[in-house]
Amino acid sequence: MSKEAHGRRRTLRVLGASAAAVALFATAGCSASSDSGSGDGGDVTLEFAQWWEPELPDGAFRELMDEFEAENPGIKVELLSGPYASTKEQLFAGAAAGTMSDVVGLDGAWVSDFANQGAIADLTALMAESDYDDSELASQIQVDGATYMIPVVNFVYPMFTNDDLLAQAGVAAPPADRSEFAAAANAVAGLGDNTSGWILPLSLEAPNGIQNDVMSWVWATGGSMLDGGQPDVTNDEVTSAVEYIKGLWDEGAIAPGAFTMKEQDKVEEFTNGRVGMMIDSLAHINLIRETNPDLKFSISALPAEDGFDGERGIPYASWGIGVAESSEHPAEAWKLVDFLMSEETNAKLSSIANAFPGNTESVPDFVAEDELFATAFEIYQNGYPANEFTGLPVAEQLMRLFDEQFQVLLDGGQSVDEMLQKTQEAWLAEF
Amino acid sequence: MIITPIDSTAPPEPTPTPTRTPTPPASSASVRRSRLGRTLEPFGFIAPTALLMLVLMIVPIVLVIGYSFTDNVILNKNPEFVGIENFVTVLTDGVFATAIGNTLVFTVVSVIAHLLIGLAFAMLLNSPLVSNASRAVFRVIYILPWLFTAAVIAVLWRMLLSPNGVVNYLLSSDLEWLSSPALALGAVTFINIWAGYPFFMVSLLAGLQGIPADLYEAATVDGANGVQRFFNVTLPQLRPIIISMTLLDLIWTSQQFALIWLTTGGGPINVTEMLSTFTYKLAFSRYEFALASTSAVLILLFSMVLAFFYVRHQRARD
CATH class of the missing domain: 3.40.190.10 (Periplasmic binding protein-like II)
Structure with missing residues (x-):
């Protein structure tokens, strides 16, 4: 065999070996889990998976999160936003793998399954830990007597x-x-x-x-x-x-x-x-x-x-909120829930979402400005939100x-x- | 390899007899290394493909097969082995039988229509009466349906076939094409035919253009008319393409999901329920991932039968 042929064989061998190495690294990289949770300097980063941001005016939801971050130094919120269907799939995958985001947007229809699976945290316990007064909440979605989801805003069906x-x-x-x-x-x-x-x-x-x-x-x-x-x-x-x-x-x-x-x-x-x-x-x-x-x-x-x-x-549908059982920062996660349910923030969110607030004290802006919404708000207040599918398996x-x-x-x-x-x-x- | 010019006049060089030359003891380690390298070399080349196949195909398939033998995985933290219980549940489910029936009708009708329409349009386009320019234009027009994704096709046809849609307007009818239990399966099959024939057309057209003109000339000289030329020259020449395409299309169509899900969702009642929609509902509506895996394994077995014929046909060609 000539010298050149020898050289080429060697080159090929090196190429083959490096291709194998690259493939190994690539596949290993796919499975490597990224360590999220705490960022630099002791800051806590909360992941918040929901489908709300894309349905709201551009940047409006992020603004609310910025307000939260300003009020709570040391806590950062990372929004994981997607359409409703992909959020649902992501949450079901996360629940199975134990990698659910810290705070999650929930639909009442999922609560029973997640709660029975042990994927979402008992909010009644979190409320007790932080001495939260739940009298202002319009409704809570419970499974076996414990709250697992709080409707943040409600969309009624007149x-x-x-x-x-x-x-x-x-x-x-x-x-x-x-x-x-x-x-x-x-x-x-x-x-x-x-x-x-x-x-x-x-x-x-x-x-x-x-x-x-x-x-x-x-x-x-x-x-x-x-x-x-x-x-x-x-x-x-x-x-x-x-x-x-x-x-x-x-x-x-x-x-x-x-x-x-x-x-x-x-x-x-x-x-x-x-x-x-x-x-x-x-x-x-x-x-x-x-x-x-x-x-x-x-x-x-x-x-x-x-x-x-x-x-x-x-009948109503809601954007509900819950906390992942697997979250490493349940106290901080609860702070975010508390913030979204507060009278002022809840009114703001209802206003930009054209929905009715989950906090009974909040009054969204559009009710005063628009006759149709005013009528609807009256219907909402005269009746009671009814959706028996919420919370069912x-x-x-x-x-x-x-x-x-x-x-x-x-x-x-x-x-x-x-x-x-x-x-x-x-x-x-x-x- | 370097090719050296051979002087034909020169006497042939005596081929050296393969004698084992004694190796100096100092270099034995390096020889062993090089021999090891030579043994491992082929594996190095295969490794990237093998690894990707393992991670992307073998592992998921084995996992799903494993799931099909346990009680509800994913939702259940400690699933237990339940033997063939899931298979019994799925196979005795009445809807599963309906789904198999619907899938068969949908697939067989679609594939036959794809083949016939594809072949007809390919022959029209291949006609010598059509100029090259108009052939290009018609090629683009005919292939359009194939360029749309399933979501676009579904939205388009839902609008066309809606009770207040264009089709009813043109036919002066008020039929509920997708919503009537009597028409829905036919309507989704029609949409699938519309969406899938161009692939046959393009492949068959390529095949037609590859048939040597002298075969037709010879047939004409032998006195064959147009029909005889089609059955004795065109079809035999296209046969390998037709068989491969038909088998592939059978596999693809039997797995069609998006189009059905987006147009009828398996309804009305369950007249358009297919194996794919049945499986999807088990997994993402009932969260019965073990049963869904079982159904998927059964579909895999059906597909493997088709794949077996496809591979055997391909091997026979080689």
Whole structure:
């Protein structure tokens, strides 16, 4: 073999060895965990994973965190922000691996699973440790008597009505009870030209229509789908609501395409003026106004059963907060929770999020400035926030199980009693 | 290697007989090192690939297979071995059977349509009647569906097929394409066909352009008409491409998730439930990661059957 060939072999050998070494380092690097927690000079860095920052005006949430850092020297907050779905996946992965961020944004639907898994900390204990007075908190989400999540801001779901369509159909005021609602919905559907009275999203991909658009009828009449924390969907209140919606469906008052419709489709159809009424989050007011400035609409409480005069439950969704059990700095983490729930900060956050505060003393700015929000705030204060899915195990799956049976019912495949009986059995299996 | 010109007139050099030359004792260590280096050298080259395969493929697959034999992993801190209990649960689940049926219909119809439409468009584009310029333009138009990601395709077709959408307007109908239990499976299959045929088209077009013109000439001289030329020249020439593409497409389509999830979510009721959406719901809606792993293992087994035929076909070609 020539000298050059020898040299080339040697070069190749060196190349091969170094490639292997590089690959080793690269893969080792992937698994190396970064040591977070305390930064330089004894400072504590809190990781805060949530989906809120991207939904707020640019930089607004960071500003609040800067205020917190100024008030609490020695604590830094690192925001880990992502869309709702990826935050959820990140938290579930973190809970399994024990690497959850110190402070986490929570949805009520996850609380039960995280609490049972031991991934999130008992806030009742943290409150006791720091002598916190919880009388100002509007609500707390508990599992087995201990608080695991505090709703920071709430988005309520009132009824939106398209004023022009209702007027055309000869309906003078937004309906206040079920009979009026059915009459109004049928009148609007009778206008023709692709208009529908009510819109009901039942997509199985995002089955939250069951919570917001179906169960809300039960809660609005002070009813419940649970009995002592266990499923009870065969009771009279749920049966009556399901029969009522089935009636609207059979009369053709509900917009077509319900079985695969999602929340954004619902808002889109309403915004385009094709639907008389919808139940939707208050958070969408600005979106509707921006997309269709000519649309005249009002907000009112969800209709209750005829003759009902008790307190009405209003469905809501919240941005909740919790602390990771695995956090090395629970006391500092609690300080951040305390800060966000304080009267002033909570009012600020509610104002920028167009939501209602989790602190009963806070009053957001927009309530004074905007008539629609003022009405909504009145509805909120007259009723009570109701969402029985919050805190239940596999809440989304419960909605989906209900949804599947509900679709079979609407499709004419079974009776109301069969539907509720099957749902009850399916739910019991999940509990 | 350095190539030295060989003088053909020169007598051939006697080849040296391989005699073992005694090695001086002083350099025995370095020889052993070099021999060790030579033995390890191939492993050095294989190491990066092997390591990546191990970390990115073998480890996750083994983990998932392991999960499928335990009670609920991830949510359960100390999962226990439960044997084949999970497999019994999944296999006796009625929805799983529905999902298999739907996946079969969806996959087989999609692949056949991909092949037929892809072949038809490829033949049209390959026609000598089409100028090079218009061929380029049509190529771009036909391949467009393939360039969109699943999310874009889903949003696009949801809007087109909505009860108030363009399709109903054009047909003067009021059908609920994606929301009616009778139409939904057909509608998602159609969307998948629309999204997937260009890949067949481009590959088959490349194949068509590679068929030598003299084969057609010879067939014409033998008196073959257009149809006979297609069945006796074009198809046999395309056969290897068609078989590879069909097997690959069967594997891909049977695993289609995003399109279905974003258009129907497996509904209405469960008429578009596929193995992929079934597995996803187990994992991320019910947090039953062990059952989801079991379902994934079963899908892996089905895919392996297809992969086996694909690999065997490829080996036969080589």
